[in-house]
Amino acid sequence: METFLNTAFSFPTVVFSILLSVAIIYWLISLFGMGDIEADGDIDASGDFSGLMVTLGLQGVPLPLVLTLLFLTGWLASYFIDLIFGALIPSGLLHWLYGAAVIFAALVLGLLATSVLVRPLRPLFRRAFLQPLQKRIVGTPCVVISSAVTEVSGRGEAILDGAHLVLQIRSHSPLSHREGAVIIEHIPDENAWWVVPESEFYTGDSAG
Numbered sequence: 001m002e003t004f005l006n007t008a009f010s011f012p013t014v015v016f017s018i019l020l021s022v023a024i025i026y027w028l029i030s031l032f033g034m035g036d037i038e039a040d041g042d043i044d045a046s047g048d049f050s051g052l053m054v055t056l057g058l059q060g061v062p063l064p065l066v067l068t069l070l071f072l073t074g075w076l077a078s079y080f081i082d083l084i085f086g087a088l089i090p091s092g093l094l095h096w097l098y099g100a101a102v103i104f105a106a107l108v109l110g111l112l113a114t115s116v117l118v119r120p121l122r123p124l125f126r127r128a129f130l131q132p133l134q135k136r137i138v139g140t141p142c143v144v145i146s147s148a149v150t151e152v153s154g155r156g157e158a159i160l161d162g163a164h165l166v167l168q169i170r171s172h173s174p175l176s177h178r179e180g181a182v183i184i185e186h187i188p189d190e191n192a193w194w195v196v197p198e199s200e201f202y203t204g205d206s207a208g
Contacts, residue, residue, distance in 0.1 A: 003083075012099035013082050016075035016106065023068040030064075058115055060122035069117050074110030078102055136160060140183050142169065142195060149175035149195070156181060156195065168192035173200065 008017050058066050081102050089098045142158035149156065149171045156169040167183075170192050175181055181195035182202075 007079055007083050007086065010082075010086075011096075012102045012106075013075065013078045015103055016071055016078050019071040020068075020075050023064070023071050026064060027068065058111075058118060061118050065121070066114060066118060069114040070107075070110045072110075073113040073117070074106045077109040077113075078106035081105065137165075137183055137193070138185065141198065142167065142181050142183055144169070144175050144177055144179045144181065147177050149179075149181070156183075156193075158183065169195045171195050171197070173197055 007013055085098075089095050137158065137160060140158050140160060142156035144154065145157050145166070146153070146155040148154060149169055151170055151172060154169045154171065154175065156167055158165045158167060168191060169181070169183070170187065170190075171181065171194065173196065175195070175197060180198040182198055183193045183195050184201070185194040186192075187194060
């Protein structure tokens with residue numbers, strides 16, 4: 001027990017111990033009804049941050065859950081790395097450099113582990129959120145955040161009820177980065193959305 005406490009509450013593992021404690025407090029507050037967890041099927045954040053999360057494979061579940069898994073897996077990685085190698089590093093500047101390297105390595109390992117852990121959870125949140133989303137999102141404007149949108153690939157950002165949603169979008173008319181479009185239909189098999197350019201939608205030229 002003494003070894004566990006010394007490792008968990010000493011640098012560098014203490015950084016993840018603090019972050020994980022904050023996450024636990026958040027879930028306890030939410031459990032007692034004093035907080036609100038949005039199962040919105042995607043990450044509510046700025047476009048660049050959301051795009052990064054999609055790239056890392058962390059989309060599809062609420063951001064608090066992603067962060068909790070990241071802190072937990074990062075803590076585990078940091079704890080066992082420090083448990084094995086910490087006693088070999090002398091105190092002083094070298095120990096701080098070692099700690100920074102451990103934190104970086106733990107974050108990388110945590111991201112990899114979290115991206116694997118969220119995969120089986122996505123369908124759970126998709127079922128909870130997708131049906132209400134389908135009813136509300138058709139007709140919503142969006143902005144292309146990928147380099148282009150075609151019939152087979154593309155990403156867009158829409159704002160729904162004040163929340164930023166990053167969605168997989170498809171279009172019969174090629175769209176470029178930051179071009180405006182309007183969501184017209186859901187594609188269940190791909191969990192994506194058909195869109196048309198804003199000009200076509202508002203002039204009635206789209207095929208629907």
